[in-house]
Amino acid sequence: MRIRAVKIHTHREIILFLRKDCEFCRAQLAPSMEKLEVVHGDRTLVGTLDTVDTNYLEPGEVGLSEYAFDVFGLPEGTEVQIHHPEPVRSVELIRKKIQGEVLGEEDYRHIIRDIVQHRYSRVELTAFVVACAQAAMERDEILFLARAMVEQGEVISWGREMVVDKHCIGGVPGNRTTMVVIPIVAAYGMAIPKTSSRAITSPSGTADTMEVLCDVNLSLDRMRAIVEKESGCVAWGGAFALSPADDIIISVERPLNIDASGQMIASILSKKKAAGSTHVLVDIPVGPTAKVATYRQAYQLRKLFEFVGEHMGMTLDVIITDGTQPVGRGIGPVLEARDVMQVLRNDPAAPRDFMEKSLDLAGRVIDFHPAVRGGYGRSIAEEILKSGRALDKMERIVEAQGPKPAAAIGARVLEAKAAKGGRLAFLDNHKIAKCAKLAGAPTDVGAGVDLLKKVGDSLAEGEPVFRIHAEEEADLGYAWDYWLRHPETVGVE
Amino acid sequence: MRIRAVKIHTHREIILFLRKDCEFCRAQLAPSMEKLEVVHGDRTLVGTLDTVDTNYLEPGEVGLSEYAFDVFGLPEGTEVQIHHPEPVRSVELIRKKIQGEVLGEEDYRHIIRDIVQHRYSRVELTAFVVACAQAAMERDEILFLARAMVEQGEVISWGREMVVDKHCIGGVPGNRTTMVVIPIVAAYGMAIPKTSSRAITSPSGTADTMEVLCDVNLSLDRMRAIVEKESGCVAWGGAFALSPADDIIISVERPLNIDASGQMIASILSKKKAAGSTHVLVDIPVGPTAKVATYRQAYQLRKLFEFVGEHMGMTLDVIITDGTQPVGRGIGPVLEARDVMQVLRNDPAAPRDFMEKSLDLAGRVIDFHPAVRGGYGRSIAEEILKSGRALDKMERIVEAQGPKPAAAIGARVLEAKAAKGGRLAFLDNHKIAKCAKLAGAPTDVGAGVDLLKKVGDSLAEGEPVFRIHAEEEADLGYAWDYWLRHPETVGVE
Numbered sequence: 001m002r003i004r005a006v007k008i009h010t011h012r013e014i015i016l017f018l019r020k021d022c023e024f025c026r027a028q029l030a031p032s033m034e035k036l037e038v039v040h041g042d043r044t045l046v047g048t049l050d051t052v053d054t055n056y057l058e059p060g061e062v063g064l065s066e067y068a069f070d071v072f073g074l075p076e077g078t079e080v081q082i083h084h085p086e087p088v089r090s091v092e093l094i095r096k097k098i099q100g101e102v103l104g105e106e107d108y109r110h111i112i113r114d115i116v117q118h119r120y121s122r123v124e125l126t127a128f129v130v131a132c133a134q135a136a137m138e139r140d141e142i143l144f145l146a147r148a149m150v151e152q153g154e155v156i157s158w159g160r161e162m163v164v165d166k167h168c169i170g171g172v173p174g175n176r177t178t179m180v181v182i183p184i185v186a187a188y189g190m191a192i193p194k195t196s197s198r199a200i201t202s203p204s205g206t207a208d209t210m211e212v213l214c215d216v217n218l219s220l221d222r223m224r225a226i227v228e229k230e231s232g233c234v235a236w237g238g239a240f241a242l243s244p245a246d247d248i249i250i251s252v253e254r255p256l257n258i259d260a261s262g263q264m265i266a267s268i269l270s271k272k273k274a275a276g277s278t279h280v281l282v283d284i285p286v287g288p289t290a291k292v293a294t295y296r297q298a299y300q301l302r303k304l305f306e307f308v309g310e311h312m313g314m315t316l317d318v319i320i321t322d323g324t325q326p327v328g329r330g331i332g333p334v335l336e337a338r339d340v341m342q343v344l345r346n347d348p349a350a351p352r353d354f355m356e357k358s359l360d361l362a363g364r365v366i367d368f369h370p371a372v373r374g375g376y377g378r379s380i381a382e383e384i385l386k387s388g389r390a391l392d393k394m395e396r397i398v399e400a401q402g403p404k405p406a407a408a409i410g411a412r413v414l415e416a417k418a419a420k421g422g423r424l425a426f427l428d429n430h431k432i433a434k435c436a437k438l439a440g441a442p443t444d445v446g447a448g449v450d451l452l453k454k455v456g457d458s459l460a461e462g463e464p465v466f467r468i469h470a471e472e473e474a475d476l477g478y479a480w481d482y483w484l485r486h487p488e489t490v491g492v493e
Numbered sequence: 494m495r496i497r498a499v500k501i502h503t504h505r506e507i508i509l510f511l512r513k514d515c516e517f518c519r520a521q522l523a524p525s526m527e528k529l530e531v532v533h534g535d536r537t538l539v540g541t542l543d544t545v546d547t548n549y550l551e552p553g554e555v556g557l558s559e560y561a562f563d564v565f566g567l568p569e570g571t572e573v574q575i576h577h578p579e580p581v582r583s584v585e586l587i588r589k590k591i592q593g594e595v596l597g598e599e600d601y602r603h604i605i606r607d608i609v610q611h612r613y614s615r616v617e618l619t620a621f622v623v624a625c626a627q628a629a630m631e632r633d634e635i636l637f638l639a640r641a642m643v644e645q646g647e648v649i650s651w652g653r654e655m656v657v658d659k660h661c662i663g664g665v666p667g668n669r670t671t672m673v674v675i676p677i678v679a680a681y682g683m684a685i686p687k688t689s690s691r692a693i694t695s696p697s698g699t700a701d702t703m704e705v706l707c708d709v710n711l712s713l714d715r716m717r718a719i720v721e722k723e724s725g726c727v728a729w730g731g732a733f734a735l736s737p738a739d740d741i742i743i744s745v746e747r748p749l750n751i752d753a754s755g756q757m758i759a760s761i762l763s764k765k766k767a768a769g770s771t772h773v774l775v776d777i778p779v780g781p782t783a784k785v786a787t788y789r790q791a792y793q794l795r796k797l798f799e800f801v802g803e804h805m806g807m808t809l810d811v812i813i814t815d816g817t818q819p820v821g822r823g824i825g826p827v828l829e830a831r832d833v834m835q836v837l838r839n840d841p842a843a844p845r846d847f848m849e850k851s852l853d854l855a856g857r858v859i860d861f862h863p864a865v866r867g868g869y870g871r872s873i874a875e876e877i878l879k880s881g882r883a884l885d886k887m888e889r890i891v892e893a894q895g896p897k898p899a900a901a902i903g904a905r906v907l908e909a910k911a912a913k914g915g916r917l918a919f920l921d922n923h924k925i926a927k928c929a930k931l932a933g934a935p936t937d938v939g940a941g942v943d944l945l946k947k948v949g950d951s952l953a954e955g956e957p958v959f960r961i962h963a964e965e966e967a968d969l970g971y972a973w974d975y976w977l978r979h980p981e982t983v984g985v986e
Contacts, residue, residue: 008549011543017501034504091750131627256588
């Protein structure tokens, strides 16, 4: 049979299409068959089989959904054989996990290999994610999973003894400390080649915010050249095949809104290991509307991070930070980039919490340096920032990555006002993020939320708490409606 | 927008299609959006959103996959509104279940209502199935789930004090006792309106085997009329909307090959309750290649069945039977129907194990009758069978349901022979079933496997153990290849 691209976007699911009247579908195994294998030479592709009416495919054609076509990577018209695939044997291991068994290193290797080879259907992938989320993986299992994820992807080698990194587990909007930490640490001369993600469910990822200033789609060669010269960079990690299993697993975690600690740790540390990091600072913000609600949970998570990180041969420092409200003022790519530049420029208007947190983190990263003793990293970081060397480094990095023309903050504005006077006691991270997303962030880079008050500030009745910025009138309306329906986003005492 | 049927068969998943260039997809929420809601008047349909190239839909059209179109039930061209759906709130309960919480009756009601209203994606449905499979539901939870499944579907009322039924949990091929039990029990005058399933993963379901003899697609009215006159019938249950949640849940359990006890019990008992049964005999076959491997598991399962059944207001009798090998000789619709008729005709060639098991079960069902005391049901059943009254009753039921012309056993035959002489010690239920399926059963009704020897029989080297029957040469080849590759299907000592 010949392959044909069927231009259907199926959310990272490999769907293969056959005509209902084709010989294969009429054979008796087909009615209950849910999977098909397509083979060309030594390339195989396994996917869910959907059958279609005769008007979608010519006789002798097998259709590949967009994602399937990309993964298979062969041109339309390529001759292929089709088969009933052998059952994926590692799914049996997932059944064991569902029954409460602890899986071993070889088991996780099998599972991850099959996932990376796209042999799992979305149903099977979900079963894996839920089984691991529910049984609270043993710490050894987290390690096995993380190692297997590293093995099944590219690993970058920097040829250096020390390559540092920082990572925040997320959940707090506006938390763009990476863009302050990188230039400080790089200015100190430590190699910090940062790969960041774009927003998945948030109003902006670090890659989105950095992209306001410069290009982030760097090849590995360009990244190497920049790090060679400037020690640091902020690239979009999706351009590299680091821990590809992670990307596939996330595609079902996201719609389920599951973020179980075992998988989160394996996900983060596999990416770091694959990116060639030797020393990693992990930031766990704690707060009622953050990912981690209590200090108790944060301490447990820290232990697990440390165990897995150590056994993967990395040095980890896990810092627990305040996640009770957004960090800084801006939420959305341009607004966050503005905060970053204010901090780097030592602008008196720079949000103080954002600056302090960035210095804390940069200091802890610098503490990794063998020449730094006694916790002086923080004062070194401060000196680098205050002296303007961090700003200078940032400008060189931006120049090296390829600067972009300045982007404007969304010009359509509405102000959310306090219903009563008093002390601002609460800001809901989720709801502020949602508001920023409805306003258009991150697709409209200028859209988002700008906080005018932070927790602890005093407020007069009717005084604005935050501004919504949008590029389109309709989006401003969506965000505004959301705020009107959710006044509990802001708490005044 | 207007709806259009997109003739893609998507395995009971509701897929909605929009053109990539439509205004809705270009709005900022769309890129990360995975679900869409279609509304017409008070009808809504929620499904997974796939975006398609411009050549699949006209501007202003929203496409519905085959299943989606059937579920929505409105003609092509119907004007609809499209929305970003509200998150399904009961998915939050599944997250709780994943975290190990025990859910309450109201929780299961919410979940099952949303499932029946097709609000769950396949990923969410899988999460529910795996979460319940893994945490080993509390017995109260099984009861809540079963009750919720009954509530969310039709319930048949027969207006009688006693309506009996029998059910086997499955896993053993050839086990067509229902078709012997029904005429015996009906001949005794007890109402036994049986709804049976077609094969899902097996070479034949009771509905498939009964259909060799007569029509099984009965309306409820016809079923009532037949039961009024003959006391019994064997209808295909899929024609009624009994426990529709079950059908949806099974659609993900099947590809995962998960059959967790809690869900199995809820599934079976919800169907029985909805079918109006008051007294149910449950058959649990035990054997290394049956669904339940050990007697210990079978006893636990019995306890759970009894608890849930009692609290649903049914009288249950749970019988644990021998599941070490197939029951009877024939496996596949026509071959099984032959065994059934041999037993009913008191043919000396009738497989003895099949007859004995059928009498045991029929006797236990007759024991439900308040007039039967002291366990005499079995001798009553035997008397009915031996006297020819069971055969007579079967002929009347077949006549009432609408007889079919006789179907032939598949004429293409190969014999699987013993590699060495000795005692037949083992027959693998799964592998014999697989062989029968590859030969074409149940689609080709005459195809299947005919056992010439049973466990305990002595064998000479080269003596045939079973025959493979097929209608098509190619299928005979598939089944034969499978047997050659799996000689362990048969064990000789």
